[in-house]
Amino acid sequence: MSLRYALLGFLITTPLSGYQLATRFKSGGGLFWEAVPSQIYRELAALEVLGWIAPAPEGLPARNQRVYEVTSAGAAAMDAWCAEAQDYPPERDPERVRLLNMDGAPPAQIRAHLEAHRDHYADRRRFWQARCDEVDAGHYARLNARLQRYPAERHAFIIGQVRRLFAGNVRRCETEIAWAEEFIAWLDGDTSHGPAP
Amino acid sequence: MSLRYALLGFLITTPLSGYQLATRFKSGGGLFWEAVPSQIYRELAALEVLGWIAPAPEGLPARNQRVYEVTSAGAAAMDAWCAEAQDYPPERDPERVRLLNMDGAPPAQIRAHLEAHRDHYADRRRFWQARCDEVDAGHYARLNARLQRYPAERHAFIIGQVRRLFAGNVRRCETEIAWAEEFIAWLDGDTSHGPAP
DNA sequence: CTGCCCATGTAAATCGTTACATGATTAC
DNA sequence: GTAATCATGTAACGATTTACATGGGCAG
Numbered sequence: 001m002s003l004r005y006a007l008l009g010f011l012i013t014t015p016l017s018g019y020q021l022a023t024r025f026k027s028g029g030g031l032f033w034e035a036v037p038s039q040i041y042r043e044l045a046a047l048e049v050l051g052w053i054a055p056a057p058e059g060l061p062a063r064n065q066r067v068y069e070v071t072s073a074g075a076a077a078m079d080a081w082c083a084e085a086q087d088y089p090p091e092r093d094p095e096r097v098r099l100l101n102m103d104g105a106p107p108a109q110i111r112a113h114l115e116a117h118r119d120h121y122a123d124r125r126r127f128w129q130a131r132c133d134e135v136d137a138g139h140y141a142r143l144n145a146r147l148q149r150y151p152a153e154r155h156a157f158i159i160g161q162v163r164r165l166f167a168g169n170v171r172r173c174e175t176e177i178a179w180a181e182e183f184i185a186w187l188d189g190d191t192s193h194g195p196a197p
Numbered sequence: 198m199s200l201r202y203a204l205l206g207f208l209i210t211t212p213l214s215g216y217q218l219a220t221r222f223k224s225g226g227g228l229f230w231e232a233v234p235s236q237i238y239r240e241l242a243a244l245e246v247l248g249w250i251a252p253a254p255e256g257l258p259a260r261n262q263r264v265y266e267v268t269s270a271g272a273a274a275m276d277a278w279c280a281e282a283q284d285y286p287p288e289r290d291p292e293r294v295r296l297l298n299m300d301g302a303p304p305a306q307i308r309a310h311l312e313a314h315r316d317h318y319a320d321r322r323r324f325w326q327a328r329c330d331e332v333d334a335g336h337y338a339r340l341n342a343r344l345q346r347y348p349a350e351r352h353a354f355i356i357g358q359v360r361r362l363f364a365g366n367v368r369r370c371e372t373e374i375a376w377a378e379e380f381i382a383w384l385d386g387d388t389s390h391g392p393a394p
Numbered sequence: 395c396t397g398c399c400c401a402t403g404t405a406a407a408t409c410g411t412t413a414c415a416t417g418a419t420t421a422c
Numbered sequence: 423g424t425a426a427t428c429a430t431g432t433a434a435c436g437a438t439t440t441a442c443a444t445g446g447g448c449a450g
Contacts, residue, residue, distance in 0.1 A: 088317055090232075093229040097203045158300045238430060261417085262428085403444085407438100410436080415433100
């Protein structure tokens, strides 16, 4: 159900085609949500039936694109969804399940998984830091497009808000990196294997 | 697919019934994975067809329970899965999607969501800290049952390993709490609204 | 004119959620 | 005997993944 609103959030900012949305939701590059084209096209069709989006009339669509914009009903639904209380998704962490059941495995195998963990979150940290840098430089296209919907005196507040969302993800990544590095150091430490922090 | 191995991980430690597994996977109490009974019973049936689990012969099942234990094929499959490289699940964070699209909303609404975030992770922090405390006190039943599968000289290592997994989740929660609190402080701060960290 | 990227989908399978059905046992 | 809990499921639906189908436009 969140895909629906993640899509609306992009379309409210700027009318886009399914293909353009797919590039923004692709694996490793999504803004808090990721999805594949087949899922996006299906959801767009559902949103059009709901009357929450409609083909954008302005300008002839380049190539054979179908560009959508959000209707007033869609914008209202978006606002209502955002206001709802969050119900937190169930805990599902396949990597922790692996590590929990890896107690019989050789330390080298545990170490390899922790190194992959560290490297993965180092990549993700770079991604989110790049988003922060773009915000700081005023080069973040989606944010700039979005700011145009609001009066200038609110811009600093909105920029600060978005900046904190991105910085929060940088921080998550740093927590994971530090955890993995300390775990690896413990594995590499002397055989006394002192108590965990 | 991870549910399958999360179940195997419990059954390897101790033979259990579907109902007993369901209590260990219930929302808010799962060990890195959560699932509802209907999903667990379906997966157990699939695992029995695969020959990875089998009804435990020992002792008459109390009431009308069906208690399963892991076969040698199941144990081998578990080890193979644990050794696999982790492929990280796609990023899907409905709460961040909400907050990202809440830029037009009144600060009170943003604040309410951040307070719920803080409170949620404070709850989760207590949960994981309780697991850490149980490990430290030697009262963690699943870990103690699991240790019996290994020679005594490896126990300290395994305890340290599990302790670090739990402590890592405590740390994640603390990161979320600190982030939310700083965000709230910024919202409550003077109207200058300085730069994000 | 061939290969590549743009662009929109369909189909099947798997995984997860919600609602419901059914009966046994235990506590009061 | 009645309610709560134990215990095992079925059915239907919803969300996600994977694989495939199809055609247009552009660069070499």
